[in-house]
Amino acid sequence: MSGRAGDHVISSRPTEEALIARYFAPLAGPGADGLRDDAASLAPSPGHDLVLTADAIVSGIHYFPDDPPESLARKALGVNLSDIAAKGAVPRGFLLTLALPADWTEAWLARFAEGLGQASRASGCPLLGGDTVKSGGPALIGVTAIGEVPAGRIVRRATARVGDRICVSGTIGDAALGLRMRLDPDAGWVRALDAPARAHLADRYLHPQARLGLADAVLRFATASMDVSDGLAGDLAKMLAGAGATAEIDAAAVPLSPAATRAIASRTDLFDVAVTGGDDYEILCTVAPDSCDAFRAAAAAAGVPVSVVGTVGSGSGLPGFRDAEGAARVFAAGAFSHF
Amino acid sequence: MSGRAGDHVISSRPTEEALIARYFAPLAGPGADGLRDDAASLAPSPGHDLVLTADAIVSGIHYFPDDPPESLARKALGVNLSDIAAKGAVPRGFLLTLALPADWTEAWLARFAEGLGQASRASGCPLLGGDTVKSGGPALIGVTAIGEVPAGRIVRRATARVGDRICVSGTIGDAALGLRMRLDPDAGWVRALDAPARAHLADRYLHPQARLGLADAVLRFATASMDVSDGLAGDLAKMLAGAGATAEIDAAAVPLSPAATRAIASRTDLFDVAVTGGDDYEILCTVAPDSCDAFRAAAAAAGVPVSVVGTVGSGSGLPGFRDAEGAARVFAAGAFSHF
Structure with missing residues (x-):
């Protein structure tokens, strides 16, 4: 549909x-x-269900207005494919709702479409439809x-x-x-990092990578699964x-990546940022103890590193993070889930 | 996903x-x-394909900011179900992406959800998922x-x-x-209308009704179909x-409805508005001549009025609208399809 409400220019x-x-x-x-x-x-x-998910990203809220449009296209698709992978599913396609500000340019759109095409082809997830509107903002x-x-x-x-064992892909x-x-x-702490470490952290924020390679192992072995988008602590609490x-x-x-390890070494409170900050787009899943080796082998065969970080216990409290001294800390659930 | 980029409040x-x-x-x-x-x-x-479509409406562009939230919910679902019906399909569900302004209130959201629930139940189209974000606008x-x-x-x-015969449901x-x-x-021309006529026009703008009842007749008899969202003239030209x-x-x-007939009688240029203005959410379809009676009978059985407005001809020009004096007019295609 086109513009309405006095918008007939x-x-x-x-x-x-x-x-x-x-x-x-x-x-x-x-x-x-x-x-x-x-x-x-x-x-x-034949013999399959479709799996459907929707996530939106907004300029100035989920990304910086001057981020490269190619990167935004990758991010918008990636955060959705992350949910698909976490459900043990393989991508089939996507629909795009693109709300553009008044000052959009065709050059921006061309670069956005270029990045979207690359991400779409790389994930075997073609475009099926969508809508383009003015955002008014x-x-x-x-x-x-x-x-x-x-x-x-x-x-x-x-x-x-x-x-069940609690497993996390990649790094958090x-x-x-x-x-940050x-x-x-x-x-x-930023100045204390070398250039490759800074580039690694910047790239992980800008270019979330859906763990599509892990979907089959999740499907075969996980008892529960979700992607980590709102921080490991909060998402684990939800799960x-x-x-x-x-x-x-x-x-x-x-x-933790080497870059995150170095950052946290120079400022230990950054561990809290790491486990509550979100945008990881890693897979958090649980696996029965007797499936754990098979899950790890399947993940390794798929080229996706996985780590066992704990065990599901009876009770109802927030998950505790126990440090080397044996002290357990909890992170308030929901602190980062406001919108 | 929750807010990012400095939004951790x-x-x-x-x-x-x-x-x-x-x-x-x-x-x-x-x-x-x-x-x-x-x-x-x-x-x-079993034996069916899914049909997928996405349309968004934006405050101040596709609706007035002070429109009742129940009505906006009906409109947002209705404009999408209109596409589903036009494809000969029956609804199975929907996903909602809701981007809220900074001054959203829970009262607004409660009314929105109430209207959405009514529209969802009335159309047999349950909510399957979605995302809620800040719009920044x-x-x-x-x-x-x-x-x-x-x-x-x-x-x-x-x-x-x-x-093929060209058919249109309802009124345009x-x-x-x-x-307007x-x-x-x-x-x-507004002051010349009586109150029921004004109420009819207002309601048709505010509450588009997807022609779900016509979907089966479209499926059985139409050779081509689309919904009229950007104006009959432009959508017919696209088709x-x-x-x-x-x-x-x-x-x-x-x-034309009695209200539109009266409006056009008092200002004949409003006919142009009627056929180019859009937001009709009627079904525009083509039917082979020997299926026309059966299509009309099926539509009548479904309680949906349909009108035959013309015939598909060979050639490539814009469709001409011939008036009682025999003069044919064309309406520039795309004039209302900018966003």
Whole structure:
């Protein structure tokens, strides 16, 4: 639909149809009819369910207005594919809702579409449709991603069992530290990092990588799964509250990159940022003890590092993070889930 | 995901999870796991494809900021279900991306959710998931709607054939006139209408009604179909351009409500508004001549009025609207499709 409510100005800019044909139609998948229709058709593979998720990112809130448009396209798709992977699903396609500010340029859109095409091809997740509107404010990039899992096999968030091992992919805290670095580039801990470490943290904030390679191992072995988007501590609390359980986490086992390790060594309170800051887009899952070796082997075969950080316990409190001295700390749940 | 980029303020407002549990979980459909997970699962009925579409509405652009939140919820879902119906599909569910302005209130959200629940139940289209974010500007309500059709049977936009009859459901122009009335309530043509006529036009702008009842007749008999969202003239031009065809429309056959008829009688240029203004959310479809009676009978059985307004012709020009004096007018395509 086009603009309404006093918005009937004939502009010299290309029409929405022309922009779609030029920039987005090349990304269209089967069933999308070249984006010439208002809807796409899609069927799951035989014996499969579709898995649907929606996440939006907003300029000035979820990213910096001057971030490269290619990066924003990767991020918008990536944060959604992260949910798909965490459910044990493989991507099938996505729809895009793009709300543009008054000062959008075709150059920005061209770069955005270029990045979106690269991310789409890299993940085997074609564009199925969407909408382009004026935002009346900052840009908003909304994605609905669709994946598929064998029928009835979606891996849920709240289904962890007492005794299950708690596993995390990759490393935690890099994106949160990367954001802190962007906000305060002259901080002492930032200046203490070398250039490759700074680049690592910046890249992890800007370019979340959905752990699509881990989806099959999650599907085969995880009893519960979610992606870490709002911080390990808070997301773990959500997962365990849903299961009516709690956990003790070995703080030293929380996987940290060399860059995060160095940052935390120079300012130990940055560990709290690492486990509460969010934007990790790693997979947090639980695995029965007797499946743990098989899960780790499957993850290794897929090239995704995983770490066991604790065990699901009975009870209802917030998960405690136990440090080397044996002191357990909790992080207030929900502190970062306001919007 | 929650706020980022300097947005880590602990607020006294309910968390996103609490709002979802209170207002949106009651709308959740099967496969949505009570909105306690980051993704939903959905399978089409055996032998069916899913049909996917996404449309967003923005405060101050697609609606007035002081429109009742219940009405906005109905509109946001309705404009999407209109695409589902036009494809010959029945609704299965939807995802909601809700971007809220800084001054959102829980009272607004409660009313929005109430209206959304009513619209969801009335259309048999449960909530499957979504995201709630800060907009950094005006509100944006984005919906991805999912329907289903028998496998391979989605009714496309560009598949009209020369000789097909062009059919339109309901009446055209009411919403566009309703918008004009809102923008200039003291216009002479508005003052010349009686109160019920004004109420009709206002309601048609505020509450688009997806023609879900017509979907089965479209599926059985239409050779091509789309909903009229950007104006009959422009949408018809898109439909026919896709088919490499043109048409002659009998201007007198364009279905008008009594209110629109009265408005146009007092100011004949309002006919142009009616056929170019958009927001009709009627179905525009083509039907082979020998199916026309059966289509009309099926529509009548479904309680949806349909009108034949012209015939698909060979050629490539914009469709002409021929008036009672035999003069044909064209309306510039795309004039209202800028965003």
